[in-house]
Amino acid sequence: MNTAGLVVLDPGALSLIQDLGRTGFAAWGVSPSGAADRGSHDLANRLVGNTPDAATIELTGIGLTVLSRGTTVVALTGAAAALEHTPAHSTPRYKSARSTIVLADGDRLAVRSPLHGARSYLALRGGIAAPLTLGSRSRDTLSGLGPEPVLAGDVLPVGTSAAHWPAVTWIAPSLEPDFPRLLRFHWGPRHALFEPSSLDYFHAVSTVWTVTDAADRVGARLRSPRTLNRIEYSERSSEGIVTGAIQVPTEGNPLIFLADRPVTGGYPVLGVLTEESIDLASQLRPGDTLRFRAVSTR
Amino acid sequence: MGAHAFLCEWQSNAEVLQAYALLGGSEEFAIADLVPAERTLLVRFDGTPPSESMLRVALAESAVTTNHSPATVRTHTLSVHYRGLDSALVESHTSLSHAELLEWHTTQDWTVGFLGFAPGFAYLTPSRPLAVPIPRLASPRTRVPRGAVALAGHHCGIYPRESPGGWHIIGQCEDVLWNLDWQKPSLFSPGDTVRFRAVPQ
Numbered sequence: 249m250n251t252a253g254l255v256v257l258d259p260g261a262l263s264l265i266q267d268l269g270r271t272g273f274a275a276w277g278v279s280p281s282g283a284a285d286r287g288s289h290d291l292a293n294r295l296v297g298n299t300p301d302a303a304t305i306e307l308t309g310i311g312l313t314v315l316s317r318g319t320t321v322v323a324l325t326g327a328a329a330a331l332e333h334t335p336a337h338s339t340p341r342y343k344s345a346r347s348t349i350v351l352a353d354g355d356r357l358a359v360r361s362p363l364h365g366a367r368s369y370l371a372l373r374g375g376i377a378a379p380l381t382l383g384s385r386s387r388d389t390l391s392g393l394g395p396e397p398v399l400a401g402d403v404l405p406v407g408t409s410a411a412h413w414p415a416v417t418w419i420a421p422s423l424e425p426d427f428p429r430l431l432r433f434h435w436g437p438r439h440a441l442f443e444p445s446s447l448d449y450f451h452a453v454s455t456v457w458t459v460t461d462a463a464d465r466v467g468a469r470l471r472s473p474r475t476l477n478r479i480e481y482s483e484r485s486s487e488g489i490v491t492g493a494i495q496v497p498t499e500g501n502p503l504i505f506l507a508d509r510p511v512t513g514g515y516p517v518l519g520v521l522t523e524e525s526i527d528l529a530s531q532l533r534p535g536d537t538l539r540f541r542a543v544s545t546r
Numbered sequence: 547m548g549a550h551a552f553l554c555e556w557q558s559n560a561e562v563l564q565a566y567a568l569l570g571g572s573e574e575f576a577i578a579d580l581v582p583a584e585r586t587l588l589v590r591f592d593g594t595p596p597s598e599s600m601l602r603v604a605l606a607e608s609a610v611t612t613n614h615s616p617a618t619v620r621t622h623t624l625s626v627h628y629r630g631l632d633s634a635l636v637e638s639h640t641s642l643s644h645a646e647l648l649e650w651h652t653t654q655d656w657t658v659g660f661l662g663f664a665p666g667f668a669y670l671t672p673s674r675p676l677a678v679p680i681p682r683l684a685s686p687r688t689r690v691p692r693g694a695v696a697l698a699g700h701h702c703g704i705y706p707r708e709s710p711g712g713w714h715i716i717g718q719c720e721d722v723l724w725n726l727d728w729q730k731p732s733l734f735s736p737g738d739t740v741r742f743r744a745v746p747q
Contacts, residue, residue, distance in 0.1 A: 274579035274590070275566070276732040277661040381726060391665050393726075437553045486662060488581030488588025490551050511581050512662040520548030 252318030253405040254372060256398055260359065261309030263398035264387040264465075265378050266369075266507075267301060273382050274511045280491065281388035284465055284507040284530035285367055286523070288326035292371035295323035295348050295414055302375030302409035303385040305398060307368040311359025312398070314370075316351035320406065321373035323348050327365025327531060328421070332358040348417035364425060365531040366463075375409030389465045390508040428456050428537035431504075431525040433494060435546040438516035442496070446476040450502070450518065451540040457502070461534045465508040468532055475500025478516070486512040492521035492529070494540075504529050550578075551590040552601055559659045559671060562587050563737045565605050567619070574604060582660040582736045584669075621739040624704070624721045626651075626695050628744055632683075632714035636697060640676055647716070648744055650674070656702060656740040661732065666706035666724035668734040675700045686712030693719045695742075706732070 256263075266289065269282020283289030283306055293302050305312070311329055324331055324345045331343040336354030343349055343357075345368070351357060359368060378385040378395045387394040398404070439447060449455055455472060462469040476496050489495065489512060493505045497515045504521065505513070506529065521529060522543060532538065547553045556562050559582075566582045569575070569589060575596055581588035589601070628648050630636075637647055656670040680697040687710060690696070694705045696713030703713055706724035723733045734740070 271578050271592075273665075273731070274581045274588075275570075275661065275736055276730070276734075277663065277665040277667055278731075280579070382731060393665065434548050437547050485584035487553060487583045487586040488590075490548050490588070490590060492548060510662070512583055512660075517547070520551075522549065 251405070252320055253377075253403050254314040254320060254322075255317055256312060256400055256402040256404065257315055257356070258313040259398045259400055259402075260307055260312035262307070263312050264306045264308075264389070265303050265376050265395045265398065266306040266386045267303040267384055269386050269507065270382045270384040270388075270393075274488070277511055278382060278393065279388060279390060279509055279511055281386040281394065281508050282384065283369065283386070285326055285369070285527045287527045288367070289369045291346070291419065292323050292325040292369040293375075295325070295346070295417065295419070296321050296371045296373035297410060297412055297414040298371060298373060298375050299409045299411045302371065302407065303378060304372070305370040305376060305404070307359055307370060308366060310361050311368060312370075313356060313358040314404075316353060316355045316357070317403070318353050320351045321348060322351060322357065323371050324359060324368055325371075326368040327362035329362040329368045330360040332360065334358070344418070346419040346421060348414055364533070366533050367530060372404065372406060373410050375407035377405040377407035388508050390510060428539045429528055429532065430541055431529055431538050432522045432541050432543045433492075433519040433525065434522070434544045435519050435542055436517075436544075439518045439546055441478050441480075441516045442518060443477045443479055447518070447546065449474055450476060451542050453539065456537050456539060459532045459534050459536045459538070463532065463534050465506055467503050467505045467509060468529060469501060469503045470538075471501050476502065476518070484514065484516065486514045489513040489517060490520055492523070492526040493517045494519045494521065506530055547588065550593070550595055551588060552595065552598065554587045554589065554601070554605060555585055556587075557585070559584055559657075563657070563659070566736050568607065569604070572604065575601075581662075583662070584659065619735070619737045619739070621741065622721075622733060623741045623743055624719050625745045626717040626719045626742050627747060628717040629747060630695065630714070630716035630718070632696075633716050636680060636714050636716055639680060640678060650676070651702070651716070652742045652744050656742070658734045658736055658738040658740065659701070660736055661734065663703075664706065664709050666732040666734070667703055668732075668740075670702040670740055672700060672702065680714055682712040683714065686710055690715065691718070693721075693723075695719050
């Protein structure tokens with residue numbers, strides 16, 4: 249039996265176990281959930297040679313500190329967070345994110361606050377072992393399904409998702425993000441319910457949207473100097489939505505739905521982000537700015 | 547809707563349920579999730595979706611196949627104590643006596659139109675709707691007990707777990723509606739039939 253794993257000394261602000269989420273239960277009211285930034289989650293798994301279904305830890309805000317029990321192999325991706333590796337009986341050493349790190353028994357690893365970006369992903373070779381709920385190890389913060397948030401004293405055991413040894417063990421960092429961030433989207437299905445001038449304004453090059461404090465795994469509410477107006481405001485029945493849907497409530501400030509979105513929404517959806525832009529949107533913090541660019545005609 | 551989903555729309559929930567049943571049993575497409583709602587069905591695909599015309603052809607088959615009733619559709623009879631917090635409010639709003647409301651609720655077939663709001667929360671559609679829709683509470687309750695039977699609009703719903711809620715509560719059901727140990731965690735599926743039976747206090 250493999251008793252190796254990570255002992256959580258400090259869980260940080262919010263540490264959640266996440267994988268690719270739950271598929272096939274939406275008709276019963278269960279959202280997909282899963283890692284908010286799929287690209288970063290996947291990269292972390294690849295840096296430790298895991299199969300794609302392995303669970304990682306999604307860290308939001310101030311990061312966590314873990315102690316290695318046995319030899320473990322880890323990697324951190326996502327938000328630009330610095331790492332501090334303290335070998336047993338030694339002094340702390342800076343380690344680069346986006347690289348494969350081997351921890352000996354008793355080593356400590358601390359994730360510092362990221363300079364920008366909202367979420368980091370800590371992968372453990374073998375994946376994080378946790379019970380499956382409806383086929384997934386993801387914590388859904390809206391419905392409360394999946395493993396409880398990580399607490400100090402928790403032991404995160406190594407799972408059985410180790411595959412081949414990773415082909416690369418270090419990925420060059422991407423350029424510092426430019427703000428306003430550019431998010432790409434497809435129009436529809438309900439853009440025709442809005443005034444054409446509001447649609448023009450929504451994705452104009454000169455329109456800058458700001459992420460409000462209402463930003464979490466469910467979604468990010470935006471504001472700008474103007475609101476978006478509908479042609480008419482008759483009551484609408486709820487309809488199914490997808491992750492990345494841009495919904496506009498009656499007051500006219502759009503909301504981007506992220507991983508823990510509900511299955512249905514009661515307000516019209518003006519457009520849907522591309523998959524890459526969903527990952528970018530998941531890394532936005534309150535106060536960050538963005539613009540929209542359409543990838544389809546309306 | 548985005549690069550991986552279609553939102554299909556009909557005039558009635560019955561047509562939505564027919565399409566749901568057809569696509570739910572179809573192996574023609576790699577479907578990740580289906581989300582039926584009042585008038586729409588969201589079809590989300592694994593990877594690249596089929597063309598819109600291919601999906602239209604498949605759904606047109608659903609329209610000609612009348613009485614498409616898959617084997618998975620079931621009938622549930624639930625036992626309810628009719629002593630809800632808002633029974634009196636509903637009775638005055640609808641001008642029905644307690645006995646008349648109970649009679650209306652227990653002597654008809656309800657259809658699971660769709661699920662949403664929370665895992666396992668079913669929107670039940672009456673075969674005999676009330677003349678007037680029931681409004682939502684002006685201020686939602688922060689805590690509605692598991693099993694509360696409630697009305698809003700023309701729908702009836704039963705809270706599968708304790709949660710916040712803004713519907714008018716008319717009774718309490720003891721049946722388990724949601725259990726993660728079941729292969730399918732929800733007692734109800736879209737299209738199922740539900741009947742209510744009054745049990746003495």
